[in-house]
Amino acid sequence: MAKVHYLLSLLLALTIAPLLFAQEPTQPVRLELPFNTQETRTEVIALPDSSLLLYYKNSNVWNTKADFNFTRYNHRLEEVWKSSATVEPDKEYVRHFTEAPFTYIIFSGEKSEEFTFLKLNLKNGSSETTTHTLEDVDAIYEFNVLYGKYFLIGRNRENLRPLLLYLNPAEKEAKILPAVYGAESTFSDMLADPSSGRVDVVMTESNGRVSRLQVKSFNSLGKLISNNFILQQDDKSLLNAEITPGDTTQKILLGTYGSRDLRYTRGFFSSPLASSYSNGRFYNLLQLQNFLKYMKSRREERTRNRESARVNSGKETxxxxxxxxxxxxxxxxxxxxxxxxxxxxxRSNNSFWSTPRSSFQNRTHEGFKRTHAVALGFDKQGILIWDNTFPLKDVSTPELYHALEVGYSPDGRVIMAYPDKEKIIYHVMHEDEFEDEENDLEILLYNKNDKVQFTEYPGLINWYGANFVAFGFQRIKPSGAEAKTIFYINKISF
Structure with a gap:
């Protein structure tokens, strides 16, 4: 049985009241489910109407039997409906996308080219599935839906380059959409925009020396309806970008640019989609007020002075x-x-290998470490209004994916946060007002006398407005009772 507790009891309210004045986040409700990591896989999905969808798969050790279940909760984590779906037991969650009133989920299985697409009705929990064989693809990176039709970015099984595909679920075959698939080219963003009836795909085209952006737009039938090239300006190569919604005359690209070495960012830019590159705006890193504030103040000052001197002498930073x-x-x-x-x-392996001209120490790649996170505020014309920074400590991921969740509150605050075992590490930005203090929030239990023995697979997602959801598996030792393993969902309100 699911167990929901409202955590803001009178005693807790009295305890937290002084903190609320300082805008500390609260945890108004917690949900506990009797799941464990050996039998249950979960995915928590925020829905556009402020409700929450929980997918959970219960299976045996050999994965030969499995139940695929869904529960929808309202904003108070009260159950709205519960349902199950018929899916082959070997299938595992890959990605999801919500186009109301449906959430679409992709599953993969033992056959790397075979994918199952589940269409879940958010009104009542009913579902239907289709299975498609994507011969050219062995992995899916991005998934958008427009009017019930699927747009996918996958990996080509032959050359490992990205592919853009269109799939009508009523048909068996997917088709590869026209795009540039060079060795140095990749996809930067994909945005389904139902208000304009199109999917915009931003691609970075590069020959290894310079790069530019190309935006291709498709209708719901997978037909190309426009193609825009965003050229580099002088010595500035456009590296990647995000695209805004709206019609073509209003769309803006916001992203990063580099110069000679395309691996590194020299600054940020904004460019209208429907105009030439000369109308773009570029902001180098030295122009940003807070970008370097992850450093100690003396180091930041030395860095700014050194790099400014290089720029003034005509050199690159x-x-x-x-x-x-x-x-x-x-x-x-x-x-x-x-x-x-x-x-x-x-990580150094303390061994060396050499070429005819040089020697190299053998190193093993261990992941990607973060130094800081940034937020930049633009107006609707793409003019930079403010920037701010969140210094990060000991935050890394084994693969390159987002380590933080970002939210925006109705009163204009930007909230960045990530899970760390039994805590949430967070930072609240008020436009360009920089603060270097790191804040943490302990995940509340039902009973303050209970003890958490360990936490596994902690997660955090932005839910709606200034509300986040923290979740994961915990082993809890209640006072005077035996320890138990549960899956928790805590609402975090900033």
Whole structure:
């Protein structure tokens, strides 16, 4: 049985009241489910109407029997409906996309080219599935739906390059959409925009020396309806970008640019989609007020002085920053572009190998570490209004995916947060007001006398407005009772 507790009891309210004045986040409700990591796989999905969808698969050790279940909760984590679906037991969750009133989920199985697509009705939990063999693809990276038709970015099983595909679920075959598939080219963003009846795909085209952006737009039948090239300006190569919704005359690209070394970002840019590159705006990293504030103040000052001197003498900066962009957040004033600054980590194996001209120490790639995260606020014309920074400590991922969740509150605050065992580490930005204090929030239990023995697979997603959802598996020892393993969902309100 699911067990929901409202955590803001009178005693807790009295305890938290002083913190609320300082805008500390609260945890008004917690849900516990009797799941364990050996038998249950879960996925928590935020829905556009402020409700929450929980997918959970219960299976045996050999994965020969499995139940695929869904529960929808309202904003108070009260159950709305519960349902199950018929899916082959070997299938595992890959990605999802919501186009109301349906959420679409992709499953993969033992056959790498075979994918099952489940269409879940959010009104009552009914579902239907189709299975498709995508001969050219062995993995799916991105998934959008427009008027019930699927747009996919996958990996070509032959050359491991990205592919753009269109799939009508009523048909067996998917088709590869026209795009540039060069060795140095990749996809930057894909946005289903039902208001304009199109899917916009942003591609980075590169020959290894310079790069530009291309935006292809398709209708719901997979037909190409427009193609726009965003050219580089002078010595600036456009690296990647996010695209805004709206009609062509209003769309803006917001992203990063580089120069000679295309691995590193030199700054951020904005460019209208329907105009030439000369109308773009470029902001180098030295122009940003807070980008370097992840450093100690003296180091930041030395860095700014050194790099400014290089720029004034006609040289390039020595910045070596890589940026992983988040999806754009629309605001009443314009847009917020967030990104994580990272670098690859390596471990020395204390062995060497050589070429005729040089020797190299053998190193093993260990993942990607973050130094800080940034947020930039733009108006609706793409003019930069403010920037801010969240310094990060000991945050890394084994593969390159988002380590943080980003939300935007109705009163204009940008909230960045990530899970860390039994805590949530968070930072609240008020436009360009920088604060370097790191905040943490302990995940509340039903009973303050209970003890958490360990937490596994902690997760966090932005839910709606200034509300997030923290979840994961916990082993809990209640006072005077035996320990139990549960799956928890806590609402976090900022």
């Amino acid at each position: 020595t910045f070596r920053y890589r940026v992983l962009l988040h999806d754009l957040i629309a605001t009443p004033e314009g847009y917020v572009l967030a990104g994580e600054i990272y670098y690859p980590q390596y």
